[in-house]
């Protein structure tokens with residue numbers, strides 16, 4: 001028996017219930033070798049146990065408990081599971097909304113879980129509640145097999161290192177280990193995601209049944225017994241599959257979910273909306289969910305007592321950065337946003353195709369250099385889209401669309417088209433969208449410093465104006481109406497963006513508002529720009545771009561505070577180009 005080893009694999013999946021109210025339910029499936037006994041200690045208020053009804057092979061024991069219902073999204077059934085007697089073959093701990101709760105056993109006065117079941121063979125055998133487990137978890141599971149023997153002291157110290165990560169910690173103190181579990185619970189990534197997964201696996205050699213049955217449960221909680229041989233084992237820590245998300249890693253999710261939605265066309269629209277809502281919550285890189293790991297980098301230290309800019313506002317009252325030259329470090333940001341794909345939408349309809357060449361050529365020089373970019377060129381004249389040399393990782397996608405007689409309609413219907421294509425493909429293809437006018441050119445760096453869940457750009461004509469003089473729509477009949485005593489900034493229609501789900505929301509809302517206005521027989525004074533301003537008033541952007549990002553040298557004199565002109569208007573003859 002001494003050579004006999006058992007493998008324990010624990011799966012912890014933290015999820016969030018739909019209503020968030022019962023986010024704490026855990027289930028354990030365990031298979032034990034022969035007469036193994038599993039003790040669960042320190043499980044808080046809801047101990048429970050159920051004996052495996054037989055000595056049969058692989059009979060699963062399911063343990064379920066409820067934890068703190070206020071602890072949304074976290075696994076709240078903490079505790080160490082102790083195995084006495086024969087080796088524990090496999091244990092699976094799953095927290096998943098909707099799992100049935102197992103009643104406390106008749107002997108349930110004790111907060112211990114005893115179970116007994118006989119298994120033959122040494123191979124890893126798992127009984128898992130797999131329904132609803134994402135494939136990534138299943139894949140990870142298969143990789144978790146090779147276990148390692150660990151020392152006794154190590155075995156007692158399996159504890160969470162950080163949220164979402166478990167490992168063998170230092171010190172053999174049991175209380176410390178238990179505390180580690182609590183810490184793990186506290187620091188568990190709270191979830192905006194639908195599911196998160198975490199895996200711990202270890203090998204345990206059989207060891208004699210311990211004689212600690214009269215210890216207080218709180219003390220027992222830190223142990224994990226194998227069988228006779230006393231070799232305590234353990235090992236490994238595996239990793240956290242944060243299901244969800246994006247960013248570097250997170251961007252996978254929207255794509256996966258969108259693919260799913262496409263399989264049922266009839267439910268497409270509604271589902272697309274629902275998904276986008278879900279996605280947005282967990283979306284993003286840096287700004288929304290996941291803090292990317294940055295490798296060693298050398299850069300000038302920020303000086304708290306020496307603000308980088310004192311001549312301009314660098315933070316809105318809702319704590320969104322206002323992006324000016326001197327306020328960011330591109331090298332640092334480039335690392336944080338590596339693996340990000342940026343989609344740029346630009347419309348070149350009718351005569352506006354003439355602007356495309358300069359637009360694209362300067363974009364290749366200044367826009368998101370070093371990052372993956374897809375230019376989505378919406379046009380009614382695909383044949384007139386110029387071929388230009390592109391850097392690696394960048395491509396032009398021509399989207400053939402219709403046109404409208406009035407230039408205002410072309411401008412306004414951009415919202416509808418961006419909304420539709422977001423649902424149909426952008427969600428799958430890119431992480432962020434940047435939506436730009438075409439009658440412009442890049443003249444300096446425009447990089448990932450602009451990226452945020454939702455961003456708008458200060459219109460160059462109004463950056464210093466007070467709100468009364470903003471050219472918002474002032475007629476209450478319009479859905480773009482903004483009263484004179486409201487307003488943060490006047491945003492330009494020609495430069496906005498964000499994560500795909502947020503841009504989808506924005507463009508959908510603006511399109512619907514414009515359609516409603518049309519029914520009322522009213523057209524907002526500055527068309528889509530008026531509706532954009534209305535939307536951004538009630539959905540505060542998470543970054544605001546300074547007028548460096550949109551300037552018109554012919555119309556405006558450049559003030560000293562404008563150190564760079566990054567994206568500037570190309571002179572055009574309005575009457576000539578629009579007719």
Ligand SMILES: CC(=O)N[C@H]1[C@@H](OP(=O)(O)OP(=O)(O)OC[C@H]2O[C@@H](n3ccc(=O)[nH]c3=O)[C@H](O)[C@@H]2O)O[C@H](CO)[C@H](O)[C@@H]1O
Nearest residue numbers: 347348349352407410411437438439492493494526527529
């Ligand atoms: C820099 C800036 O903030 N511009 C905004 C401003 O006017 P602009 O005077 O800059 O509008 P514009 O003539 O550039 O039209 C907006 C955009 O619609 C597209 N287009 C327009 C007409 C056409 O025949 N073919 C075509 O492709 C093209 O991408 C163009 O850039 O106000 C407009 C609404 O009134 C829009 O909100 C613009 O985004």
Ligand SMILES: [Mn+2]
Nearest residue numbers: 437438439494
């Ligand atoms: Mn324009």
